[in-house]
Amino acid sequence: MNPPGPTAPRWRKSSRSGNTTNCVEVAPLDRTIGVRDSKNPGPALSFTRASFATFLAAR
Known part of the structure; x- marks a missing residue:
């Protein structure tokens, strides 16, 4: 029996x-938070949880 592989990230719209077409999606990853463009979901940025929390608090 093979061990379970990594699960796919659960992306959600920010x-x-x-309701615009300029959307970003975020997903919790293993130790980071992923951010990507919903129109081009290939590449993603990855932030530590602490830096992402600081980014959200700065709004």
Whole structure:
């Protein structure tokens, strides 16, 4: 029996994106938070949880 592999990230649209086509998606990853463009979901940025929390607090 093979051990379970990594699960796919659960991407969700940012609540700050609104109803426009300029949307970002976020997903909790193993030790980081992923951020990507919903129109081009290939590449993603990865932030530590602490730096992402600081980014959100700066709004």
